[in-house]
Amino acid sequence: MMVFRLTYAYVAIIVCVTTLIFIAHIHPGTSFYLPLLPSSYTTNYYTYTFPDPLEAENRHLTEEQCQERYPDLYLEADRAQEWYMAKGGISKKMVDGAEEEGNARLVILNNQLISHLVQQLFVKAYIGGINTRTQAAIAAVYGTVLTATEPLPDVDFVIQTSDAGSGNHPHFALCRKGNQKDLWLMPDFGFFSWPEPGVGSYSEVRTKTLNYELDMGLEVNDKLEVTESDWFNKTQQLFWRGSPMVEVRNVAMQDLLRASENQPWSDVQALDWGKVGQDEAERLKNNGDLKSPAEHCKYAFLAHVEGWAYSGRLKYLQQCRSVIVAHPLEYIQHYHHLLNGRDGDPNQNYVEVPLPLEKNLPKVMKDLLNEKNEEKLQRIADNNWKSMRQGWISPAAK
Structure with a gap:
């Protein structure tokens, strides 16, 4: 029944978004006054107080409750606001200029979402965009309006x-990259849904990963705090699958493939997505153990590398009670300042391996698999579970 309800909710939101898009094509421009910038913002970061896991699915928090429960989350929003305040604010002319390079222009007015787009630009951007990304992003904004208290x-x-x-x-x-000060960051489209690679909705991924962990022996209390570990039921290898179409453009991916080749701790392989998508026979021939997000939870170590730009898979990996292993990230997402790769820090929630991986990854994996580090690894996995899955990338935090 839960799957059906999620499906109906997804369809309903998509229909609403499509309706907004249709109205944008026929509705004239709306006149309104908007302030240059919101008036309030927070500067309190790094309290390292884990968010209340009971609130992870609560989409109806007030602004005060959000500030109280997620005080560390807003660094990127505050950074962008301070950047534009120092420049005198944001003018309508600047937003008009942004529209020329954007995928959608939206207005929230009187607590309602209005799709306020130049018809021709929107049609070109939307149709020429990548899959359903823009539609999912608009749906996520619409969901925020619907659930706002x-x-x-x-x-x-x-x-x-x-x-x-x-x-x-x-x-x-x-x-964004570190030098792209003009950009504001938002949760990516996958926090709503990413149907093209078969991932589905974010809520569905969260449900399936939790069930997979429980089936492996994980025990949790009513707050989803871990009471019994399933760590020793996990395959003690580093897992990753990725596309050569992207890897030729990215040093880190090629580096990962070289570093993990013929290593006993590695289940790292390249994929040909064209063949995988043809039929079942080709899928089985081409690394037939292609894993769903939930099936990633089988592995104790999950590799994360950037592709053409950022990689959208990180939030899915963080749904597992596993240890994320990554290189220093060049591209920043809205919550990346909360990643803690400082070795030995009690709040460490992932492992960061310096480049080049071919030189450094084998040594890191050998050290991680040493029996003396079992307690450390479980702490990192727990921190990832508490701070990320049940905290800063939960539906409530969106």
């Missing part, structure tokens, strides 16, 4: 849904 401020904004954020205008983008 307080009036939202009027705001006129532009979103980008390409892999890498770009431009010198105030876009809401999926990621």
Whole structure:
């Protein structure tokens, strides 16, 4: 019944978003006044107080409750706000310029979402975009409006849904590099749904990964705090699958493949997505053990590497009570400042391996698999579970 309810909810939101898009094509422009920037923001970071896991699925928190429960979350929003405040704020002209390089322009007015787009630009951007990304991003914003318990401020904004954020205008983008100060960051489209690779909705991934962990022997209390570990039931290897179509553009992916070749601790392989998508026979021939997000939880170690830009899989890996192993990330997402790879830190929630991986990864994996580090590894896995899955990337935190 839960699957059906999630499906119906997903379809309903998609229908609503499609209706908004249709209205945008026939509705004239709306006149309104918008402030240059919201008036309040927080600067309190790194309290390292884990969010209350009971709130993980609560989409109806007030602004005060959000500030209280997730005080560490807002660094990127505050950074962008301070950047634009120092420049005198955001003007309508700047938003108009952003629209020329965006995938959708949205207005929240009187606590309602209005799709406020130039018809031709939207049609070109939406149809020419990547799969259903823009639609999913709009649906996520619409979900925020629907679940808000307080009036939202009027705001006129532009979103980008390409892999890498770009431009010198105030876009809401999926990621940015450190020198891209003009970009605001938003949760990526996958926090709503990513149907094309078969991932499905974010809520569905969370449910399936939890059930997979429980089936492996994980025991949790009513707050989903771990009471019995399933660590020793996991395959003690590093797992990763990725596309050569991306790897030729990214040093880290090629580096990972070289570093893990013929290693006993490795289940790292390249995939040909074209063949995988043909039929079952080709899928089985081409690394037939292609894993769903939930099946990743079988492995004690999950590799994360960037692709063309950021990689959207990290949030899915963090749904497992496993240890994430990654290189230093070049692209920043809205919550990356909460990743803690400092070795030995009691709040460490993933393992960061310096580049080049071919040189450093074998030594790191040998050390991680040493029996003396079992307690450390379980602490890292627990921190990932508490701080990420049940905390900063939970539905409530979105």
